[in-house]
Amino acid sequence: MDSQIQTCYLPKTILDCSSHLLQQEDDLSKLKRLVILHCLEQDNPAVLKTGTAWKTLLNMQDSTFKSHLRLTREQFHLFCNQLRQHGMSDDHSPGGPARIPVEKKVVMLLWYLANQNSFREISDKFDVSQGAAHNVIIEMLDRTCAIAEHYIVWPNDCQKTIQAALFRRSCGIDGIVGAIDGCHFRIQRPPVRGGDYLNRKAYYSVLLQGIVDDLGRFTDIFAGPPGRVHDARMLRLSPFFNTHEQKLGGYKLLGDGAYVCNSFPFIVTPKRDNGALGEDDLRRNAMICSGRVIVEQAFGRLKCKWRRLRELQNSRVDVVVKVIVAACALHNMCIGESESTCDEHPIRCPREEDENE
Known part of the structure; x- marks a missing residue:
């Protein structure tokens, strides 16, 4: 049995499980089952996502909401409604069959602009494929630029x-x-x-x-x-x-x-x-x-x-x-009508390392 295990290039998780399985009845058949499952995963690898609960971002306290998404809750809903008025709807993602709500697309855009995450990280955070993440961001940039004239007047x-x-x-x-x-x-x-x-x-x-x-x-x-x-x-x-x-x-x-x-x-x-x-x-x-x-x-x-x-x-x-x-x-x-200072740097903004000239 030891020679059989040594000749197989198995992941550490399977080898760890094998020591426990060998102490039980029919241990060889169970170990074989793990090996088969591992081989199947190589043909259809599972993609693990951590962003299945993205809606929790919308239920945070107002101060935390603005800290992460840069907009107040009222501004966020105003932006979503503005996009809907210009034809945006909860349609199918360009990268797959899953439906992506308008609110989720807006959150993805705001997160993209407020951070320097890669599309791989955005894909993981919002539980979409990398292709869908890229397509959503490009779509949202196009739609935001299309309504920019309503804000830059x-x-x-x-x-x-x-x-x-x-x-x-x-x-x-x-x-x-x-x-x-x-x-x-x-x-x-x-x-x-x-x-x-x-x-x-x-x-x-x-x-x-x-x-x-x-x-x-x-x-x-x-x-x-x-x-x-x-x-x-x-x-x-x-x-x-x-x-x-x-x-x-x-x-x-x-x-x-x-x-x-x-x-x-x-x-x-x-x-x-x-x-x-x-x-x-x-x-x-x-x-x-x-x-x-x-x-x-x-x-x-x-x-x-x-x-x-x-x-x-x-x-x-x-x-x-x-x-x-x-x-x-x-x-x-x-x-808005009164904010004229930076939330993060009220005394000095721009920062010295920001190259503006």
């Missing part, structure tokens, strides 16, 4: 008047309705024209141009230019540049030194400090910086809340852009 005339008053109170400059800047998002080198995405800080990135209001809500975004593109050139390439006169209507934006150019009279920028600036110029530069810091904080909060943005592993640039746009839309949803 340019202010109307009344709102611009209010914005101008709020910026006047915060920085002391009249006629300002927003702040503009660019932000880098680290990616892997794309297979096509990868060198274009190598930025001046020697890593590969995709750019986002964002215009925010006084609370850091995005009122206009333009995502996708390669990392080596200068902020001024990105602005010229953006749809906003062609419509800025109509959108601004005589108001202006706050920007940094990257927009010091005669082509952008609608952006208020600080004067270059060559050591000869007078007190009035220095004071005005400080006022501009205090007003435009809101856009830097918005980028920082975006990366703090949606950690997927800190390093995007997708090599497909189109998917990277969808992730950024979806995160910006959810960022606006989270802010």
Whole structure:
């Protein structure tokens, strides 16, 4: 009997069971049965999943719910209802016959954006195949981008008047309705024209141009230019540049030194400090910086809340852009009417290790 066991390459679990079975009647037949079951598993391997109880995420305390999914319970249900209104339903998964509820797909998307888990880990956590996890995330990114215009909205005339008053109170400059800047998002080198995405800080990135209001809500975004593109050139390439006169209507934006150019009279920028600036110029530069810091904080909060943005592993640039746009839309949803600080870093945000420039 010992020689029979030694000549078989059995897993440790079977060998452990064999010592107990040999002490019972008909021990040889029972051991053979275990060997047969093991062989059958090799042809039809069982995939163990730990996420069969994913609904427990929806029954957590409000603070824990928001900590994991980044949205409040009310925002979560609002997002689900918004998706349903635009045609989403509890349909069959693209990767198999199992039905995946809308709520589960939303939780999977939020978990994907809020963490840096692989599709293998998401598959395990939510009890779906890796193919289904990938298909659900891509579907949800597409659907979120499709309704992003409901959350990223340019202010109307009344709102611009209010914005101008709020910026006047915060920085002391009249006629300002927003702040503009660019932000880098680290990616892997794309297979096509990868060198274009190598930025001046020697890593590969995709750019986002964002215009925010006084609370850091995005009122206009333009995502996708390669990392080596200068902020001024990105602005010229953006749809906003062609419509800025109509959108601004005589108001202006706050920007940094990257927009010091005669082509952008609608952006208020600080004067270059060559050591000869007078007190009035220095004071005005400080006022501009205090007003435009809101856009830097918005980028920082975006990366703090949606950690997927800190390093995007997708090599497909189109998917990277969808992730950024979806995160910006959810960022606006989270802010509401009063939230303007980061939950995790209320004193300093962005973090020093977040590369936003």
